[in-house]
Amino acid sequence: MCESNVYLKEGENETLIMESVDSIEPCENGLKLMDILGRQLFVPARIKDMTLLNHRIVVEKLS
Amino acid sequence: MCESNVYLKEGENETLIMESVDSIEPCENGLKLMDILGRQLFVPARIKDMTLLNHRIVVEKLS
Numbered sequence: 001m002c003e004s005n006v007y008l009k010e011g012e013n014e015t016l017i018m019e020s021v022d023s024i025e026p027c028e029n030g031l032k033l034m035d036i037l038g039r040q041l042f043v044p045a046r047i048k049d050m051t052l053l054n055h056r057i058v059v060e061k062l063s
Numbered sequence: 064m065c066e067s068n069v070y071l072k073e074g075e076n077e078t079l080i081m082e083s084v085d086s087i088e089p090c091e092n093g094l095k096l097m098d099i100l101g102r103q104l105f106v107p108a109r110i111k112d113m114t115l116l117n118h119r120i121v122v123e124k125l126s
Binding site: 004026036050 | 064067086088109110112113115118
C-alpha cells in the first residue's frame with residue numbers, strides 16, 4: 001500500500017498527526033487529509049516536503 | 064513502489080509532466096519534483112490534490 005504518514009514539523013520537532021493518508025487537498029487555510037479508512041482531518045498547515053518512497057509527508061503550520 | 068505520476072491540470076485538460084515521482088518540495092515559485100532516478104524538474108505550479116493509492120498528484124499553474 002502506498003499511503004503516507006503525515007508529520008507536523010515545529011522547529012526541530014516532528015509530530016505524527018495522521019497515519020495511512022491516501023489523499024491530500026490543499027485549500028485556502030490549510031490541508032484536508034483523508035486516510036485509507038476515509039477519516040478526514042483538517043490541519044492549518046502547508047506541505048513542506050514529501051518523499052513518497054519513505055511514506056513520509058512533512059507539513060508546517062501556516063504563519 | 065510508491066512513486067506517483069504528476070499531472071498538470073489546465074482547464075479540463077490534464078497533461079502528464081513527470082512519471083515515477085518520489086519527492087516533491089514546494090518552494091517560493093513552484094514545486095521541485097524528483098523522480099526515482101534522481102531526475103529533477105521545476106514547475107511553476109502548486110499542488111491541487113493527490114491520491115497516493117492511485118499514484119496520482121495533480122498540480123495547477125500558479126496564477
